[in-house]
Amino acid sequence: MRCTVTVRVALVLLTLFTTWYFAGELYPNKVDMKSLRRIFDNKEEEAPTEEKVKFSCGNDKPCPDGYFAFRIISGAANVVGPSFCFDNIIIMSSVRNNIGRGLNIALINASNGTLIKTGSFDMYFTDVKLLLEFLKPVQDGTLVLVASYDDPGTNLNEEARALFTSFGSSYAKKVHFRDAWIFVGGKGINTESPFEQYLQNNKETNKYDGWPEVLEMEGCIPRKTK
Structure with missing residues (x-):
C-alpha cells in the first residue's frame, strides 16, 4: 500500500513538471520557474536586491x-x-x-x-x-x-x-x-x-x-x- 502511494505521488510530480516543461516551450513568457518553486516552498518571492556598483x-x-x-x-x-x-x-x-x-x-x-x-x-x-x-x-x-x-x-x-x-x-x-x-x-x-x-x-x-x-x-x- 505504501509503495502504491509513493508511486502515485511520483507520477503526479512527473506529470506536473512535464506539463511545466512543455508549457514553457510553447509559452515561454508565461511560465515562471520562481513561481513554480514558490508553490512547493510556500514562500513569498524575494524582491531582487540592487547590486552595488564598484569602481x-x-x-x-x-x-x-x-x-x-x-x-x-x-x-x-x-x-x-x-x-x-x-x-x-x-x-x-x-x-x-x-x-x-x-x-x-x-x-x-x-x-x-x-x-x-x-x-x-x-x-x-x-x-x-x-x-x-x-x-x-x-x-x-x-x-x-x-x-x-x-x-x-x-x-x-x-x-x-x-x-x-x-x-x-x-x-x-x-x-x-x-x-x-x-x-x-x-x-x-x-x-x-x-x-x-x-x-x-x-x-x-x-x-x-x-x-x-x-x-x-x-x-x-x-x-x-x-
Missing part, C-alpha cells in the same frame, strides 16, 4: 579625470598580509608574493602612475639601514604607499621616522611594536597627507590577540602635472 580598485566612488584610484589594506595580525591596489592594478599582495612582515612599501611615479619598485622590511629582524637605503634615493614626484604587517616599528629609528614625516606622515613618530599603520604620501608634497590611518597596539582594545584590527583606506590621488 576602480573596488572603491565605492569613482575618481575624477586626472586622479588615480587606490585602496590599501593592512595586514591582519601575523596571519594575512596587506594588499595594495593602484589605478585598478594589484601591485602588492600575498598572491603576488611580494609582501612580508614589517613595513611594505610601494614607490609610484605620480605623473604616469607606473610602479617604480616595491620593498618589504621586517622591522623586528631587519637592519634599518636596508629601509634607509630604499627610501633615501626617492625623488620628487614619487608617491610612497605604506602598509604594516605584524610589527612595523621595533627597529624603526629616528632617521627613518623623519623620512616618512617628510613624505607627509603624521604618525610615523608614533609607530611602535605591532601597531597598525597605512599611509600614502610623497616626496616633495610639503604638507601633511590626508591619506593615513593608525591604530596603537593596546591589549584593552585590540581586535586580535596581540594586534589591533585591520585598517582599510581608499581614495583618489591627483596626477602630478609639473
Whole structure:
C-alpha cells in the first residue's frame, strides 16, 4: 500500500513538471520557474536586491579625470598580509608574493602612475639601514604607499621616522611594536597627507590577540602635472 502511494505521488510530480516543461516551450513568457518553486516552498518571492556598483580598485566612488584610484589594506595580525591596489592594478599582495612582515612599501611615479619598485622590511629582524637605503634615493614626484604587517616599528629609528614625516606622515613618530599603520604620501608634497590611518597596539582594545584590527583606506590621488 505504501509503495502504491509513493508511486502515485511520483507520477503526479512527473506529470506536473512535464506539463511545466512543455508549457514553457510553447509559452515561454508565461511560465515562471520562481513561481513554480514558490508553490512547493510556500514562500513569498524575494524582491531582487540592487547590486552595488564598484569602481576602480573596488572603491565605492569613482575618481575624477586626472586622479588615480587606490585602496590599501593592512595586514591582519601575523596571519594575512596587506594588499595594495593602484589605478585598478594589484601591485602588492600575498598572491603576488611580494609582501612580508614589517613595513611594505610601494614607490609610484605620480605623473604616469607606473610602479617604480616595491620593498618589504621586517622591522623586528631587519637592519634599518636596508629601509634607509630604499627610501633615501626617492625623488620628487614619487608617491610612497605604506602598509604594516605584524610589527612595523621595533627597529624603526629616528632617521627613518623623519623620512616618512617628510613624505607627509603624521604618525610615523608614533609607530611602535605591532601597531597598525597605512599611509600614502610623497616626496616633495610639503604638507601633511590626508591619506593615513593608525591604530596603537593596546591589549584593552585590540581586535586580535596581540594586534589591533585591520585598517582599510581608499581614495583618489591627483596626477602630478609639473
